[in-house]
Amino acid sequence: MLELDRINSFYGRAHILHDLSLSVAEGEVVALLGRNGAGKSTTMKSIMRLVAAKSGKISYAGRDITALPPHNIAKLGVGYVPEERRIFTDLTILENLEVGRQTPRAGAPEWTPGKLFKLFPNLEERRNNLGGAMSGGEQQMLTIARTLMGNPKFVLLDEPSEGLAPVIVEQVAFTIRELKKLGLTILLSEQNLHFAKLVADRAYIIERGSVQYDGTIEELENNEEVRNAYLSV
Amino acid sequence: MDFFVVQILTGLANAAALFLVASGLSIIFGVTRVVNFSHGSFYMLGAYIAYSLMTVLPGFIGFWASILLTGVAVGLIGLIVELGVLxxxxxxPELFQLVATFGVILVIQDLTLLIWGPDDLIGKRSPGFEGVVKIGDQLLPAYDLVLIFLSFLVLGGLWYLFNKTRAGILVRAATQDREMVGALGVNQSWLFSGVFFLGSALAGIGGAAQLPKGGADLLMDFNILAPVFVVVVIGGMGSIPGAFVAALIISELNVFGVQLLPQSTLVLMFVVMAVVLIFRPWGLFGRPEIVGSHGSQGPPEAPLRAFSGRLWLVLAACALALAVVPLFGGNFLQVLLADVIIACLFATSLHFILGLGGLVSFGHAATFGGGAYAAALMVQYAETPMELALLLAPLAAGLLALVIGWFCVRLSGVYFAMLTLAFAQVVWSIAFQWSEVTGGDDGILGIWPSAWASSTTAYYYLVLALGIGGITTLLFMAYTPFGYALRGSRDSALRSEAIGINVRLVQWSAFIFAGMMSGLSGALFVFAKGSIFPTELEIARSFDALIIVFLGGVQSLFGPLAGGVVFTLLQDWLSRFEYWRLCLGLMIIAIVILLPNGLVGVGHWVRGRFGRNADPLSDAEEEAA
Incomplete structure (x- = not known):
């Protein structure tokens, strides 16, 4: 469904992604593992073209999206949940959801604030509160909910468990499994193998901007050598 | 009592146009991050277009239809500017957009002159509201009540738009994080065009609505700009309620100020702004600009190349070439070159804080005119000899910069720019209004050099020596420890603080030093011309320096020199034409769009293009290797 073919991305003159290739099939949950600064977020941003890849090709659902502006990529049904969350702090929760709203899409679950409040009950009672007045966990729920308002078929989740309390992490993992059940395809980045094990089918390990390993989660779990080389702190 | 009620109502009525224009500017800035300098021009166009429409559409309905149609027309003009220029x-970088909008001001000024002619136009009175309303024993024009109603209507309408409609919610979201709004599937181009249309339409309606009160003239664009900036800064950038409250404060203050201290009206609003900013640096309803929250524009600045011996040689060769000019060049050429050198010194001093310090000053004319006025006043009242005046004027300008800088360096980015502009307007209004001392609009005349320097050639050499001396000092400073600290503060204030650099102190000192050098150029200017007028303190003068720096290229030390030469010669040539502003404006817009790195950048581009492979991938790999 999503294919990255030898992507090179830069921040200014710093070369971050080196010929990075990966692919995600429809209905899969794929984890992008790696240490801080490995290039996980840059990969996500390159897919959304928030960072423009200087070379290589990105295709989604058989379409070349390498040069499309971010809003057109989102309109094709790619939802992006940024690592920094980027809640609109001056807007209420309902208004935040309104910003993410897109028209219903064939072949994707259709979301309304009502349905999202069932998935994230905490948000409902605070629907008219400002986004800036929420805890980190609530903000993470809101970012995911906001992206779902666009009725995506494919979701990019950048470090969804980062900085959250264990209870909230469980809730995020539950949400991801629910979304998978609804038929969504998910690419998520993680530093934490334990969390990836809870939700992902397959994993890529990236280090210094290129893929070092790919395989199923079970294979990775059994491969102590790779785990020690790339994931141990 | 009645007197106070009427005064308050008059203030409210005056606030209407100010609020409309300021809210438009605020909305545009909030989403696009463009400080639209041409916003005053949209206000002016509103008045002129409404004037023409009202002559075609008579009567009560015609009057209000004209105002509405003016809004649409000016909105469309704003849209054209957005699509074509921005x-x-x-x-x-954001600064290019500023310079481009300044080009738009010049174009609109001449087009308005071309279409409506140079005479002031007196607006027809609003049908049905020609009379006065009696409040106790006081009289109030009925149309004032209409204006008050209109401003509340617009405030309510904007509130509804921004809180109850999807478009409004998107605009508010984009004001905070427009990239994220794009990533959620909203086409930013539409949003940008939309706010430009709305903001310009509001300015146009503002101009149209005040037509029965104030008429239309060609100075409206610059005249509204300073109060509007003050309102936006006091209220907080991007805040509509802020613009409303601030417009009220300023207008009421003006109304009562005229009663109590008629000489101080222009200064008063800046005093209020200074007070507000001391306690709330981001305005009453604003919030701090989070550094980097909107993503820094463009790649980080490359470090300056070491000041090699070759560059010194080039500079020395230029000085030598200029020194032999009087041997073959006539008086005209010497006067022109003296102008060029003065412009280069003025621009280099701006570049010192702007290019090296990252402090974009919109009010650099304050120290230029300040130095010039200081010299002129010393000659006028203390019979100071030229030599002493040339020494003291930079000190006076430095003192001025010390005061202005103390306020300004607390702010950054757009707020810094607006505040410097506002202070420059304070200095201007003092020169303009305090006519007992400064001669007001008539200026100070008869400020000539000492006998030994009175010939064109002698004064040319004096300008050459002091000008080149000043420029060299400024260039040299870039490579002193102080220059490194200044550049470090520009690139990352946080990291500079962490290694023990007092960023504010460094920036303040740089501001003062630049002010002194700018004051020197002003003093050289006043003795060259023999007179000084408040025009040397105007916004347009500050913009001359900005345009020179951008024309030359911000990221190069030699940019202001290249820009100064080209700009001064260009202006000298263009000013012979009747519609020179139009040509200059179009040229500025073309340069900004076509030469984003300035004249010096063209040289770099040519070298990069033909000297070696310009592919960024192989570039970066070469560096890594």
Whole structure:
């Protein structure tokens, strides 16, 4: 469904992604593992073209999206949940959801604030509160909910468990499994193998901007050598 | 009592146009991050277009239809500016957009002159509201009540738009994080065009609505700009309620100020602004600009190349070439070159804080005119000899910069720019209004050099020596420890603080030093011309320096020199034409769009293009290797 073919991305003159290739099939949950600064977020941003890849090709659902502006990529049904969350702090929760709203899409679950409040009950009672007045966990729920308002078929989740309390992490993992059940395809980045094990089918390990390993989660779990080389702190 | 009620109502009525224009500017800035200098021009166009429409559409309905149609027309003009001028340069540094909108001001000024002629136009009175309303024993024009109603209507309408409609919610979201709004599937181009239309339409309606009160003239664009900036800064950038409250404060203050201290009206609003900013640096309803929250535009600045011996040689060769000019060049050439050198010194001093310090000053004319006025006043009242005046004027300008800088360096980015502009306007209004001392609009005349320097050639050499001396000092400073600290503060204030640099102190000192050098150029200017007028303190003068720096290229030390030469010669040549502003404006817009790195950048581009492979991938790999 999503294919990255030898992507090179830069921040200014710093070369971050080196010929990075990966692919995600429809209905899969794929984890992008790696240490801080490995290039996980840059990969996500390159897919959304928030960072423009200087070379290589990105295709989604058989379409070349390498040069499309971010809003057109989102309109094709790619939802992006940024690592920094980027809640609109001056807007209420309902208004935040309104910003993410897109028209219903064939072949994707259709979301309304009502349905999202069932998935994230905490948000409902605070629907008219400002986004800036929420805890980190609530903000993470809101970012995911906001992206779902666009009725995506494919979701990019950048470090969804980062900085959250264990209870909230469980809730995020539950949400991801629910979304998978609804038929969504998910690419998520993680530093934490334990969390990836809870939700992902397959994993890529990236280090210094290129893929070092790919395989199923079970294979990775059994491969102590790779785990020690790339994931141990 | 009745007197106070009427005064308050008059203030409210005066606030209407100010609020409309300021809210438009605020909305545009909030989403696009463009400080639209041409906003005053949209206000002026509103008045002129409404004037023409009202002559065609008579009567009560015609009057209000004209105002509405004016809004649409000016909104469309704003849209044309957005699509034609700003869209190609959204990716460029914000400063380019400012310079481009200044080009738009010049174009609109001449087009308005071309279409409506030079005479002031007196607006027809609003049908049905020609009379006065009696409040106790006081009289109030009925139309004032209409204006008050209109401003509340617009405030309510904007509130509804921004809180109850999807478009409004998107605009508010984009004001905070427009990239994220794009990533959620909203086409930013539409949003940008939309706010430009709305903001310009509001300015146009503002101009149209005040037509029965104030008429239309060609100075409206610059005259509204300073109060509007003050209102936006006091209220907080991007805040509509802020613009409303601030417009009220300023207008009421003006009304009562005229009663109590008629000489101080212009200064008063800046005093209020200074007071507000001391306690609330981001305005009453604003919030701090989070550094980097909107993504820094463009790649980080490359470090300056070491000041090699070759560059000194080039500079020395230029000085030598200029020194032999009087041997073959006539008086005209010497006067022109003296102008060029003065412009270069003025621009280099701006570049010192702007290019090296990252402090974009919109009010650099304050120290230029300040130095010039200081010299002129010393000669006028203390019979100071030229030599002493040339020494003291930079000190006086430095003192002025010390005061202005103390306020300004607390702020950054757009707020810094607006505050410097506002202070420059304070200095201007003192020169303009305090006519007992400064001669007001008539200026100070008869400020000539000492006998030994009175010939054109002698004064040319004096300008050459002091000008080149000043420029060299400024260039040299870039490579002193102080220059490194200044550049470090520009690139990362946080990291500079962490290694023990007092960023504010460094910036303040740089501001003062630049002010002194700018004051020197002003003093050289006044003795060259023999007179000084408040025009040397105007916004347009500050913009001359900005345009020179941008024309030359911000990221190069030699940019202001290249820009100064080209700009002064260009202006000298263009000013012979009747519609020179139009040509200059179009040229500025073309340069900003076509040469985003300035004249010096063209040289770099040529070298990069033909000297070696310009592919960024192989570039970066070469560096890594």
């Amino acid at each position: 869209r190609p340069i959204y990716k460029s």
